[in-house]
Amino acid sequence: MVCFSVVTVTACVSKSLSSRTVFRGTGDGLNPPHRSSHNHSTEKSRGCLSIFAEVYRSLFICNHDPIGCWTGWFDRDDPSGTGDWETLSDLRNEYPGKICSKPLAIEARTLSGLTVAAAGDVIYLRDTTKGFVCRNQDQPRPKMCKDYRVRFSCPRSFCKVCWTQWYNRDAPSGTGDWESLTNLRTENPGQICDSPMSIEAVTSDTLTQAVSTGQTFIYNQNEGLVCRNTDQESGLCLDYKVRFGCPC
Numbered sequence: 001m002v003c004f005s006v007v008t009v010t011a012c013v014s015k016s017l018s019s020r021t022v023f024r025g026t027g028d029g030l031n032p033p034h035r036s037s038h039n040h041s042t043e044k045s046r047g048c049l050s051i052f053a054e055v056y057r058s059l060f061i062c063n064h065d066p067i068g069c070w071t072g073w074f075d076r077d078d079p080s081g082t083g084d085w086e087t088l089s090d091l092r093n094e095y096p097g098k099i100c101s102k103p104l105a106i107e108a109r110t111l112s113g114l115t116v117a118a119a120g121d122v123i124y125l126r127d128t129t130k131g132f133v134c135r136n137q138d139q140p141r142p143k144m145c146k147d148y149r150v151r152f153s154c155p156r157s158f159c160k161v162c163w164t165q166w167y168n169r170d171a172p173s174g175t176g177d178w179e180s181l182t183n184l185r186t187e188n189p190g191q192i193c194d195s196p197m198s199i200e201a202v203t204s205d206t207l208t209q210a211v212s213t214g215q216t217f218i219y220n221q222n223e224g225l226v227c228r229n230t231d232q233e234s235g236l237c238l239d240y241k242v243r244f245g246c247p248c
């Protein structure tokens with residue numbers, strides 16, 4: 001996989017901005033943005049546009065989706081018996097078709113969100129062929145395993161995502177633009193899946209991809225987007241809208 005250099009990106013973006021070209025996202029988050037039809041352009045910027053499209057694609061793949069997609073979180077067992085058994089064979093039986101045949105990575109967290117390292121348990125098994133097991137017998141008595149959930153990274157060919165509608169619940173006129181998943185779930189009950197696989201955010205006016213605005217914010221599928229005015233050089237966030245990618 002080839003990533004373009006920062007120098008190339010900077011030069012290209014600089015040319016684009018000088019010619020007042022605005023880039024728009026295509027909506028699926030995986031394809032390059034296209035140019036708004038009412039913006040000025042020059043031959044230089046058009047050449048730059050194609051470069052930028054490829055840069056965007058490469059940056060997106062390299063920085064945001066390095067190995068495909070993550071499944072939702074799975075939690076089929078609790079540690080009340082011999083331990084917390086979240087094995088791939090059991091999970092596949094309970095959730096047919098939800099996990100790819102050859103996961104590329106596995107992540108385990110406690111139900112409260114702690115990493116394995118932070119939880120401090122002795123883990124018996126954690127790999128992409130058998131899954132995850134924490135045995136109570138491996139913990140110093142009388143400690144038991146914590147309750148874990150797991151998810152798996154799968155190849156791109158497995159990544160089927162269905163997008164929710166766009167949400168824009170807030171404007172940055174107060175402390176910032178709060179499009180947090182918690183707030184959106186509260187205000188739109190039952191509309192957003194339990195474990196979104198991805199998120200896309202764009203500005204509400206020009207549909208610019210959030211990652212291209214240069215602003216600082218929290219931005220992930222587990223928390224949504226939270227942009228605080230105090231974190232911006234300009235002192236004001238742009239107005240964003242968000243949508244979430246869910247398992248189909």
Ligand SMILES: [Ca+2]
Binds near residue numbers: 077084085086147
């Ligand atoms: Ca569990």
Ligand SMILES: [Ca+2]
Binds near residue numbers: 177178241
């Ligand atoms: Ca907003």
